[in-house]
Amino acid sequence: xxxxxxxxxxxxxxxxxxxxxxxxxxxxxxxxxxxxxxxxxxxxxxxxxxxxxxxxxxxxxxxxxxxxxxxxxxxxxxxxxxxxxxxxxxxxxxxxxxxxxxxxxxxxxxxxxxxxxxxxxxxxxxxxxxxxxxxxxxxxxxxxxxxxxxxxxxxxxxxxxxxxxxxxxxxxxxxxxxxxxxxxxxxxxxxxxxxxxxxxxxxxxxxxxxxxxxxxxxxxxxxxxxxxxxxxxxxxxxxxxxxxxxxxxxxxxxxxxxxxxxxxxxxxxxxxxxxxxxxxxxxxxxxxxxxxxxxxxxxxxxxxxxxxxxxxxxxxxxxxxxxxxxxxxxxxxxxxxxxxxxxxxxxxxxxxxxxxxxxxxxxxxxxxxxxxxxxxxxxxxxxxxxxxxxxxxxxxxxxxxxxxxxxxxxxxxxxxxxxxxxxxx
Ligand code: UGA
Numbered sequence: 001x002x003x004x005x006x007x008x009x010x011x012x013x014x015x016x017x018x019x020x021x022x023x024x025x026x027x028x029x030x031x032x033x034x035x036x037x038x039x040x041x042x043x044x045x046x047x048x049x050x051x052x053x054x055x056x057x058x059x060x061x062x063x064x065x066x067x068x069x070x071x072x073x074x075x076x077x078x079x080x081x082x083x084x085x086x087x088x089x090x091x092x093x094x095x096x097x098x099x100x101x102x103x104x105x106x107x108x109x110x111x112x113x114x115x116x117x118x119x120x121x122x123x124x125x126x127x128x129x130x131x132x133x134x135x136x137x138x139x140x141x142x143x144x145x146x147x148x149x150x151x152x153x154x155x156x157x158x159x160x161x162x163x164x165x166x167x168x169x170x171x172x173x174x175x176x177x178x179x180x181x182x183x184x185x186x187x188x189x190x191x192x193x194x195x196x197x198x199x200x201x202x203x204x205x206x207x208x209x210x211x212x213x214x215x216x217x218x219x220x221x222x223x224x225x226x227x228x229x230x231x232x233x234x235x236x237x238x239x240x241x242x243x244x245x246x247x248x249x250x251x252x253x254x255x256x257x258x259x260x261x262x263x264x265x266x267x268x269x270x271x272x273x274x275x276x277x278x279x280x281x282x283x284x285x286x287x288x289x290x291x292x293x294x295x296x297x298x299x300x301x302x303x304x305x306x307x308x309x310x311x312x313x314x315x316x317x318x319x320x321x322x323x324x325x326x327x328x329x330x331x332x333x334x335x336x337x338x339x340x341x342x343x344x345x346x347x348x349x350x351x352x353x354x355x356x357x358x359x360x361x362x363x364x365x366x367x368x369x370x371x372x373x374x375x376x377x378x379x380x381x382x383x384x385x386x387x388x389x390x391x392x393x394x395x396x397x398x399x400x401x402x403x404x405x406x407x408x409x410x411x412x413x414x415x416x417x418x419x420x421x422x423x424x425x
Contacts, residue, residue: 013084152319167196218424228424293334305339313379
């Protein structure tokens with residue numbers, strides 16, 4: 001078993017560290033945030049992530065994981081160094097590598113001889129070289145090992161991945177990183193670093209393309225009178241298409257897809273290739289936010305400023321408390337802009353959020369719905385399906401539900417005289 005330093009304790013770093021510890025490695029997780037580290041030492045997880053608290057607690061009590069402040073305090077003791085720092089979108093669409101470069105420059109001098117630095121952050125093609133330059137350690141190999149962790153199912157995705165991708169120009173370093181996953185049952189693919197980095201971007205961009213395609217098909221279904229749920233079911237039986245990632249919605253978001261699609265388009269630009277398809281994928285998504293908001297505004301009828309909208313869901317998807325690039329926020333900003341009063345409920349968001357200064361947040365879905373003219377569902381939290389719909393009918397002033405996730409049971413609502421406006425049906 002190896003000693004692994006993990007630099008950065010966001011959802012990728014923390015999941016990576018906790019899961020490597022679960023696999024039997026000795027892990028030291030580092031972050032610059034002292035308060036976060038103090039809480040992690042107590043087993044307190046700062047994010048909503050299914051199963052992560054249990055894996056961290058087990059690793060802590062088995063003495064397999066430690067939390068320290070400062071990257072060098074972790075790296076000087078380890079053989080492998082996973083860089084899991086943020087790579088936000090810069091103002092020009094390119095990934096901002098500031099944190100990655102700083103982390104590499106910081107740990108470089110104190111790395112034990114012949115250790116391996118692993119890029120887990122999503123980084124532009126060619127970043128393995130950038131990290132190597134900032135480490136300034138010719139004896140240390142830099143390997144790309146992109147993550148394919150979905151928020152909400154990150155632990156499951158780490159321990160039961162579809163594949164592990166390792167990008168290295170050094171065969172021995174690749175084999176050493178592959179050995180870290182010896183207890184994981186998944187194909188391990190070794191390639192050159194540039195291909196590994198491209199696999200990560202291409203995977204996210206393909207999934208985003210699939211979703212924009214489905215949302216465009218949903219719009220077409222509305223025009224021709226087809227039901228998108230049946231259309232995607234019929235498509236999904238074709239194993240070449242696959243059943244996953246075919247659910248239409250109010251648009252897609254999160255901390256990864258929007259920035260990665262934009263970054264890939266920029267990478268193509270940098271090589272004088274106009275990746276017009278990706279720009280259209282982003283355009284369709286913007287249009288989907290607007291279409292969903294317009295359905296709500298239309299349902300309010302004349303004088304929206306005298307009306308009230310109840311919104312269920314604020315996070316970018318269910319199972320997380322992450323609000324970054326949330327389609328729900330995009331839609332509600334537009335709905336608020338019409339002048340309507342908006343009251344929201346989300347099981348993971350306890351109070352008002354700065355992105356929606358005019359939106360009140362309640363702690364109960366029925367309280368949020370009180371006197372509402374229209375209810376809009378924006379995140380696919382399963383608990384929304386089990387709300388008491390008799391009480392919902394009593395609470396609301398109007399009888400319109402805009403179901404932005406096609407989540408609620410239509411016949412249940414129709415029996416209570418609701419009009420249901422879905423996506424693509
Ligand atoms: C995504 C990828 O799925 C992961 O493989 C990747 O590792 C991760 O980004 C990353 O780069 O770190 P995540 O951002 O957690 O994971 O979210 P997804 O589950 O992919 O969902 C993204 C968006 O698409 C959400 O807004 C979600 O609601 C939407 N979506 C997803 C749909 O509208 N319909 C679907 O059928 C699936």
